Amino acid sequence: MKKSKVGHLIIASLLVWVLVQFFFLPATCSAEPAYMITESELVTLEQNSNRQLAISSQLAVELQTAREQLIVSDQELTEAKLQKELLQKQLTDVLNSSKKQENLQKEILKSLPPSAPRVLREIGAKINVDHYVTGISYGVSRRIGSKYIGFRGEYDWQDKKTGVWVTYAY
Structure with a gap:
């Protein structure tokens, strides 16, 4: 019986060995080689992660500021x-009002008599030193621009003389 106990013991240990290999061998054989991270690399990764979080937070703040500025x-x-639009409307109103005023001024100017007549007629009396009327004159002048050019004729009955004058008034 000792032989069978030893045999069973060998079979049981082989079976345990196979089971251990079955559960652990595929994990170690199929897994890629593991890389052990050192403490300094872990600190560097943590620092980089913290920097990225700070940058991300700063970018979020800047994005929010940009959104607020966009709204403003x-x-x-x-x-x-x-x-x-209001200024354009006001400008249109002022232009229309200006045109109305200009047209109204033109109508008023047309209705008013001219301030300086186109033709001036004059009648004059020649007086001597003793205040006696000794002659008479008559003249006609036409406005050209802002000046008058005309003729005047006179007769002096005391001296029995006539005269003709060309006149220019400014």
Whole structure:
């Protein structure tokens, strides 16, 4: 019986060995070679991760600031567009009012008599030193621009003389 106990013991140990190999061998054989991270590499990875988190937080803050600025810019743009439309409307109103005033002024100018007549007629009396009327004159002048050019004729009945004058008034 001793032989059978030894045989069973050999078979049992072989079976345990096979089972151990079955569970652990595929894991070690099929796994890629493991790399052991050193403590300094772990510290470097942690520092890099912390830097990336800080950069990510800073970028999130900058993104939020940019979004807020975009909202403000959109509001200012909307206000500027409204102000532009208002100014354009006011400009159109002023131009229309100016045209109306100009037309009204033209109508008023047409209805008013000219301030300086186109033709001036004059009648004059020649007086001597003793305040006696000794002659008479008559003249006609035409406006050319802002000046008058004309003729005047006179007769002196005391001296029995006539005269003709060319006149220029400015």
